[in-house]
Amino acid sequence: MLELDAVEVLAGERRILGPVSFGLPAGGLVAIVGPNGAGKSTLLKVLAGETPPMGGEVRFQGEDMAAFSASRLARRRAVLSQSLEVAFPFTVFEVVSLGFDGAPRALTAGQKAARIEAMLERVDLAGFGSRNVQTLSGGERQRAHLARVLCQIGEAVDEEGPKLLLLDEPVSSLDIRHQVDTLRMARDFAREGGLVVVVLHDLNLAASFADRMILMRNGRIAEDCDPAALLNGQTVDEVFAIAMTRIDRGPGRPPVVMPHAV
Ligand SMILES: Nc1ncnc2c1ncn2[C@@H]1O[C@H](COP(=O)(O)OP(=O)(O)OP(=O)(O)O)[C@@H](O)[C@H]1O
Ligand SMILES: [Mg+2]
Secondary structure (H helix, E strand, O other): OEEEEEEEEEEOOEEEEEEEEEEEOOOOEEEEEOOOOOOHHHHHHHHOOOOOOOEEEEEEOOEEHHHOOHHHHHHHEEEEOOOOOOOOOOEHHHHHHHHHHHOOOOOOHHHHHHHHHHHHHHOOOOOOOOOEHHHOOHHHHHHHHHHHHHHHHOOOEEOOEEOEEEEEOOOOOOOHHHHHHHHHHHHHHHHOOOEEEEEOOOHHHHHHHOOEEEEEEOOEEEEEEOHHHHHHOOHHHHHHOOOEEEEOOOOOOOOEEEEOOO
16 A cells, blocks of 8 residues: 655755665554654654655555645545644644644535544543643643544545555553553554554554554664564664563563563
């Protein structure tokens, strides 16, 4: 569904991504992990079509992504960014409704309002619609933006094919139950036939939900494999420069990893 061919991004003289080449089929949840500055957000912006690669090509369902119009992109993929500041005192309802502005669909105002309310309930923000988004807690704000992104993307598959959901550290401010709830929603989207790419720092949470994990280091891919293989191998210790203790959970299941107590 998504293919990267020798993709590179430069910041001035410095190559901050690539060259990277890989393919991602629809119907999966792929977790991207790696240290701060490894290029995870840069890669996600390339997958979103927000940052055009300076070398190589990204193909979305066989077509060069650079040729997609903004409105077509908005219908085919949605992105939850790592930074979620809102410069204006929008209400939560207004923030979520921005999702519909990005990807216009033939819905009446009443239908949109009903979907927004249903989505707020889904992210556990029922009754928050009239609140000023700037007054929300960090985790509440993150879930309000998740609702916006889910309203934008709609169903995982439509008549034009599977859609792409890109989430950059979507659980960084969430308590443990909302972390699990959020990744369950992401996994449901993948099970329904869409493609989800999610950046996460929690290796164990990533391994619990992902079908595949991509470990990045210095703008390149250090490992690309299933979660059990990734967490059992030594590359994670090398890439994060910290020795991990592994708690085995039986065959076929990824171990739990923890940094050695200091
Ligand atoms: N516009 C830019 N100009 C200069 N350097 C940049 C620019 N954008 C990103 N970088 C650098 O590229 C590297 C990769 O950044 P990126 O945001 O992709 O990292 P990340 O893996 O998402 O890290 P984090 O875990 O901290 O979010 C970093 O070293 C960053 O400082
Ligand atoms: Mg980042």
